[in-house]
Amino acid sequence: MTALLDVRDLKTHFFTRDGIAKAVDGVTFSVERGEILGLVGESGSGKSVTGFSLLGLVDPPGKVVSGEIVFDGADLVAGGEEAIRGLRGKRIAMIFQDPMMTLNPVLKIETQMVETVLAHADVSRTEALTRCREALLRVGISAPDERLASYPHQFSGGMRQRVAIAIALLHEPDLIIADEPTTALDVTIQAQILAEVQKLCAETGTALIWITHDLAVVSGLADRLAVMYAGRIVEEGPTSEIIANPLHPYTRGLIESVPHGKPHRSLLQQIKGMAPSLLNLPEGCSFRPRCPRADDACRRAQTLGTPLPGRHVRCVHPYIEG
Amino acid sequence: MAENNAPILQMKGVSKRFVKELDTAEKAARFFGSSIEEQIVHAVDGVDLAVQKGEVLGLVGESGCGKSTLGRMVAGLTTPSEGSIRFYGEDIASLKGDAARRAALQIQLVFQDPMSSLNPRLRVGEIVGEAPRVHKVVPRKDVDSYVDETLERVGLDPAMRKRYPHQFSGGQRARIGIARALAVNPSFIVCDESVAALDVSIQAQILNLFMRLREELDLTYLFISHDLGVVEHISDRIAVMYLGRVVEMGDAQALFAEPNHPYTQALLAELPTFEVKRRTYSTIKGEIPSPLNPPAGCHFHPRCPHAFARCSTERPRLTEIAPGRFSACHLNEQA
Ligand SMILES: Nc1ncnc2c1ncn2[C@@H]1O[C@H](COP(=O)(O)OP(=O)(O)OP(=O)(O)O)[C@@H](O)[C@H]1O
Ligand SMILES: Nc1ncnc2c1ncn2[C@@H]1O[C@H](COP(=O)(O)OP(=O)(O)OP(=O)(O)O)[C@@H](O)[C@H]1O
Ligand code: SF4
Ligand SMILES: [Mg+2]
Ligand SMILES: [Mg+2]
Numbered sequence: 001m002t003a004l005l006d007v008r009d010l011k012t013h014f015f016t017r018d019g020i021a022k023a024v025d026g027v028t029f030s031v032e033r034g035e036i037l038g039l040v041g042e043s044g045s046g047k048s049v050t051g052f053s054l055l056g057l058v059d060p061p062g063k064v065v066s067g068e069i070v071f072d073g074a075d076l077v078a079g080g081e082e083a084i085r086g087l088r089g090k091r092i093a094m095i096f097q098d099p100m101m102t103l104n105p106v107l108k109i110e111t112q113m114v115e116t117v118l119a120h121a122d123v124s125r126t127e128a129l130t131r132c133r134e135a136l137l138r139v140g141i142s143a144p145d146e147r148l149a150s151y152p153h154q155f156s157g158g159m160r161q162r163v164a165i166a167i168a169l170l171h172e173p174d175l176i177i178a179d180e181p182t183t184a185l186d187v188t189i190q191a192q193i194l195a196e197v198q199k200l201c202a203e204t205g206t207a208l209i210w211i212t213h214d215l216a217v218v219s220g221l222a223d224r225l226a227v228m229y230a231g232r233i234v235e236e237g238p239t240s241e242i243i244a245n246p247l248h249p250y251t252r253g254l255i256e257s258v259p260h261g262k263p264h265r266s267l268l269q270q271i272k273g274m275a276p277s278l279l280n281l282p283e284g285c286s287f288r289p290r291c292p293r294a295d296d297a298c299r300r301a302q303t304l305g306t307p308l309p310g311r312h313v314r315c316v317h318p319y320i321e322g
Numbered sequence: 323m324a325e326n327n328a329p330i331l332q333m334k335g336v337s338k339r340f341v342k343e344l345d346t347a348e349k350a351a352r353f354f355g356s357s358i359e360e361q362i363v364h365a366v367d368g369v370d371l372a373v374q375k376g377e378v379l380g381l382v383g384e385s386g387c388g389k390s391t392l393g394r395m396v397a398g399l400t401t402p403s404e405g406s407i408r409f410y411g412e413d414i415a416s417l418k419g420d421a422a423r424r425a426a427l428q429i430q431l432v433f434q435d436p437m438s439s440l441n442p443r444l445r446v447g448e449i450v451g452e453a454p455r456v457h458k459v460v461p462r463k464d465v466d467s468y469v470d471e472t473l474e475r476v477g478l479d480p481a482m483r484k485r486y487p488h489q490f491s492g493g494q495r496a497r498i499g500i501a502r503a504l505a506v507n508p509s510f511i512v513c514d515e516s517v518a519a520l521d522v523s524i525q526a527q528i529l530n531l532f533m534r535l536r537e538e539l540d541l542t543y544l545f546i547s548h549d550l551g552v553v554e555h556i557s558d559r560i561a562v563m564y565l566g567r568v569v570e571m572g573d574a575q576a577l578f579a580e581p582n583h584p585y586t587q588a589l590l591a592e593l594p595t596f597e598v599k600r601r602t603y604s605t606i607k608g609e610i611p612s613p614l615n616p617p618a619g620c621h622f623h624p625r626c627p628h629a630f631a632r633c634s635t636e637r638p639r640l641t642e643i644a645p646g647r648f649s650a651c652h653l654n655e656q657a
Contacts, residue, residue: 014489018481042521043493097492097519098437140385143612146361150342154363157434157515158385158548180492183518184434186384186548187589195603213493213521216551220603257522258551271523277479 002073003030004207005054005175010067010077012046012053015060021278023049023062025231028304031175034205036198038222038239040212040254044275045228047211048097051177054209055094056084072174090120093173097180097211099160102167103152109163110148116170135166138196140189158184165193169200179211194221215258219243227251230276230286233304237311247311247318249291285315293317328411329372330510330542331396335405337566338366338391363613365391367566368405370640373510378536378543380557380574382550382589386613388566389546390434393512396544397431398422409510427457430503434514434546436495440487446473446498447483453506469505476501477527493520500528504535512544517552529556550589554578559646562586565611565621568640572647582649584626620652628653 012024024046031037039047052058054069056076069076071092076083096102104112110132117128129148136144139162152160165181178197182190198221200206212218218225218239225242227235227250235248246252253271273290282288284299291298295317302314342361366388373379381389394400395407401415408414409425417425433439440449451469454460460468470480476497487495496519503511513532517525533556535541547553553560554574561571562583570583581587611617617624623633632652640650 016485016489018484040521043497043519043524044491048491098435100435100438143614146342146612146614154340154342156386156390162385180519184385184515184548186382187550189385191603198603213519213525215522254522257526274477274479275524277481279481 004033004035004072005031005209006068006070007054008068008070010050010053010069011065012049012058012062013065014062016279019279022231022281023278024053027067027228027231027233029226029233029236031207031209033174033207034201035224036201036208036210036222038210038212038218038225039228040215040218040225041228042254042275043213044278046231047228048179050228051094051179051209051211054177055088055092056081057094089171089173091174093168093171093176095164095168095176095178095181097183099164100152102164103160105152107151108148109150109152109155113148113163113167113170116167120171131170132166135170136163138169139163139166140192141166158186158189161185162189162193169196172204173206175207175209177209177211180213181210182217183212183214190217197221215243215255227254230281231278232286232314233312234287234314235312236304241311245319247307247313247320248287248315249293249317249319250287252319253290287315330375330410331371331373331544332408332411333369333371333396333405334408336366336369336371336392336395336402336407337364337404338388338395338400339364339403361614364566364616365613366395366402367616369563369566369568371561371568371571373542373544375542376536376540377559378532378545378557380553380560381544381546381563382548382553382560383563384565385548387563388613389563390514392563393431393514393544393546396510397429397512398426399431427453427506428508429510429512430506430508431512432499432503432514432516434518436492436499436519437487440495440498440502442487445484445486446478446490449487449498450483450501450505453502457506459506472501472505475504475531477524493524496520497524497528507539509540510542510544512546514546515548516545518547518549525552532556550578562589565613565616567621567650568648569622569651570649571640572644572649576647582643582647582654583622583651584628584653585622588625620650 008028010024010027014021014023027050041047053064058064064077067077074083113132114128117131132148133144136147141147141159141162161181161184168176182193201208210218210222222239225239226233229250235242235251242251246255271290276282276286285302288294288298297316304312304314306312307318307320340363369392383389395402398414406413409429414425447469450472451465454468455465469483473480473483478494478497500516517528520528545553545556557574559572560574560577561568564585570586581590611621619635620633620638623629638650638652640648643649643654
C-alpha cells in the first residue's frame, strides 16, 4: 500500500536579512490512511513550518526550496499553488496552533461554521446548522445555539481552540494536520477531543499529523512518533518503543523533563543550554553542544540510521543497551 | 509561607457577568413580541480568595470555567461586576492616576494568547523594552542590554530582537510575553497558561526561572493552568474552580494527596500518565454544563457520582473542613 502522504527531503528556508534560517532542513516521513503520526520537538524546531509547508502556506521571505510532498500520488511541490489550492481545507485540513488563524474575529461562529459545511456538502442551511451544533457538542461546547450566535472574543481561550477543531472535523478531510490543538485544554476535555479524533481516524480512515510538545498526550494517541530538532527529524519509530527506550539523546532529554510525578518543587530536569539559532547551526549534529554523549565523531554530518528494526535515529551514539 | 499574615491580594465576593447584547435583528424580533432575551454569562460567580506575599497560588479548572476572567480582573484589565479585589489593602478598581499606574506595573499578566497580546507592528526588542524605558526601570542607556538580558532569561536568543512577533514559533511568542511581564520588575504575576505552549524542556526552564525569581525577588504568583502536573509542581496552595466558583482550596500537596470535592477527585483521576501503550480515550460522561445556564444548587451535581437531593437545590458554601483546607460540597455536612 502506498502512503497517503509521503514527504521526502523537504527543505523550507526563510531568507531573512540576517541570513538563511533553515527552519525545515531535509525532513522525510510518511503517513498511511487512518494512521496517527505524532510530530514532536522543542519550541522552534520547525514543526509548524513543516505543517505550513504541506499546505503551501509559507509566506515570503520563507520558501519551500526543495523536496517532495506526495499526497495521494501527486507531488504538491512540483504542482505548486494550483495543486494545493484544490486540496486545502477540503482533503487536507489544518488546525492551527493559534485558533485566531482559523477564526475571523468579526464574524459570528455560526457564519463561519455554516460556510465550512456548505463549501463542500450539498445540504440545506438547516441541515448545515444541525451539523454545526453536533460538531460543537462533540468538542464539549454546551449550549451550542447560544454559542453559535457569539463572536470569537466571547469565548475562552480553550473554547476558541475547540471551535477550530470542530471546524476541521466538519471538513471530513483525508488528512488533518493538527498543530498543538489541545495545549490550552484540561484533561477531561482533552480526552473528549482525543476520543473524537480516534473515532474519526478509525471510522473514516482520516490520517492525522498531531504536532505537539506534549509527550504525555501524544504517547497515548499516536501510532508513530517523529522527533524534530533544529529543522530535522532526529528519531522516528513506533510510539511505544520510543517512549520505553528513546535512542536519541535529545529524545531522552525530552522525556526526562516531563514534570509528572517528580518531587514537589524540586528543580526539573532540563536539557542544558539553549536551542541553537537556526542562522548559526553547529556543524555536524546540531544537538552536539547540548548532548551528554557528544564527542569528536559528532562533528561529522549525521545521517538517519536504523540501529534497531523499525527505529530510525540520527546519532552516532544512540542509547542502545549492551 | 509569608511571615506577615496580611494577604498581598484579597478578593471578596468577586463576580463577573458578561451580557450578550441582542443584535438588531433580535431586538426587532423582541419588539414584535418574541421572547428572545439577553444572554448572561456568569463567568465568575462570588469568588473569595486571598494570596499571601511570596506565595504561588495555583488556579485550575475546566476550559471556560472563568480562570482567565479572574486573572484579568486581578490585573485590572476588566472590572468585577460585583465584589472587591484589594492589592495591599487598596481596591484595584477604584485606584486613579499615579496609584493606578503603579498597581498596573506591580501586577503583570502573562496572557494566555500571546499572538493577540503582542503588537504585530513592533519588533520584539521594542515590545520588551517599551515599558522599562517609559517607566525608567533602568537608565535609558542601559535599556538595550537590559532587554537582551531579559530575553536570555526566558531562553530567547537576543539576536532575535529585531524580529516581529509573526516571525517566531508559538512557544517563542509565549516567551516574549513572559519577558515583557518580567521586564518591569513586578511584584505580582498572573500567569495565564504561560507554559502551555512550551515543550517540556523549555517549560522546565521557565518553571525553574519562575521559582528562582520568586526566591530572588520575592515574587508572588497567581498561576493559572489546566496542567495539574505543572500546577502541583509549582504551587504552594491550589484553588479549584468549577463553572465560575471556587469549589476547593488548600495546600497543594494535601489537596493532591486527599482531594475532598468530588470534582477535584474527578480531575485527579484523569491525570495523564506517561503511556507506553496506545490508549483509548472516552467521551465525557454526563452533560457538559454551560455558564450561560448553570445548573441550580451545586453546579457540579449533574456530573457528580455522590449527588443527593440537596445538591440540586442549595448552593454549597466554601467552608473550612480542616485547617487551611476549604471545600464547597454538601457531603461534608452529612457526617
Ligand atoms: N517568518 C519567519 N521569518 C523568520 N524565521 C521564521 C519565520 N517563521 C518561523 N521562523 C523560524 O522558524 C523556526 C521554526 O518555527 P516553527 O514555528 O516551525 O517552530 P515550532 O516547532 O512549531 O515551535 P513551537 O513549538 O514553539 O510552536 C523558528 O526558529 C522560527 O523563529
Ligand atoms: N468578552 C466576553 N464576552 C462574553 N463572554 C465572555 C467574554 N470573555 C469570557 N466570556 C465567557 O466567560 C466564560 C469564562 O471564560 P474564561 O476565558 O475566563 O475561561 P477560562 O477558564 O480561562 O477557560 P480556558 O481554560 O478555556 O482559557 C466563558 O464561558 C466565556 O465564553
Ligand atoms: S455538593 Fe453534591 S453535587 Fe456538589 S460535589 Fe458535593 S456531592 Fe457532588
Ligand atoms: Mg509551532
Ligand atoms: Mg483562559
